[in-house]
Amino acid sequence: xxxxxxxxxxxxxxxxxxxxxxxxxxxxxxxxxxxxxxxxxxxxxxxxxxxxxxxxxxxxxxxxxxxxxxxxxxxxxxxxxxxxxxxxxxxxxxxxxxxxxxxxxxxxxxxxxxxxxxxxxxxxxxxxxxxxxxxxxxxxxxxxxxxxxxxxxxxxxxxxxxxxxxxxxxxxxxxxxxxxxxxxxxxxxxxxxxxxxxxxxxxxxxxxx
Numbered sequence: 382x383x384x385x386x387x388x389x390x391x392x393x394x395x396x397x398x399x400x401x402x403x404x405x406x407x408x409x410x411x412x413x414x415x416x417x418x419x420x421x422x423x424x425x426x427x428x429x430x431x432x433x434x435x436x437x438x439x440x441x442x443x444x445x446x447x448x449x450x451x452x453x454x455x456x457x458x459x460x461x462x463x464x465x466x467x468x469x470x471x472x473x474x475x476x477x478x479x480x481x482x483x484x485x486x487x488x489x490x491x492x493x494x495x496x497x498x499x500x501x502x503x504x505x506x507x508x509x510x511x512x513x514x515x516x517x518x519x520x521x522x523x524x525x526x527x528x529x530x531x532x533x534x535x536x537x538x539x540x541x542x543x544x545x546x547x548x549x550x551x552x553x554x555x556x557x558x559x560x561x562x563x564x565x566x567x568x569x570x571x572x573x574x575x576x577x578x579x580x581x582x583x584x585x586x587x588x589x590x
Contacts, residue, residue, distance in 0.1 A: 407432040431514040438473035438566035443527035498523040
């Protein structure tokens with residue numbers, strides 16, 4: 382079997398980066414070429430890339446009550462393909478310059494769900510849609526007291542109208558299987574948690590009972 386090369390950033394030549402739009406998001410035009418697996422270089426390629434920064438998303442879990450705390454809010458991007466554009470999500474927020482991801486998790490949990498995070502566990506990070514945006518999401522699991530979670534939250538200056546939903550673990554699994562939870566961050570975080578629950582809880586309670 383033929384050995385193919387392993388490529389990195391040095392195997393890309395960017396010839397132009399040009400701003401196209403700057404608003405809530407930024408849109409840039411990239412012109413580039415890259416090395417090919419069979420040798421040589423690709424022709425010059427042009428792509429439009431959305432620059433929106435990077436974000437955290439935190440799955441809130443109460444291990445004593447075996448409940449998750451989700452949020453529900455309107456998403457205009459869901460209108461074309463969803464039965465309802467009000468989506469079941471996990472708490473999330475953009476990482477601003479100078480901020481640490483842990484701090485963003487704690488801030489957003491308070492702003493969007495009204496809860497304090499006791500302990501955090503970094504799960505994973507992933508590229509949301511690398512064919513069209515540079516955004517990377519960092520997924521966390523946060524220990525909370527679900528009794529603190531109720532009502533409607535969000536910032537008026539960001540036009541947020543966010544409903545808190547306390548959900549038993551079994552119901553969350555049903556929602557996942559039924560497709561009621563269908564946005565990437567929530568699906569990935571919940572699936573990762575279900576695969577790693579014992580490890581997380583052992584870590585939390587072994588070191589900080």
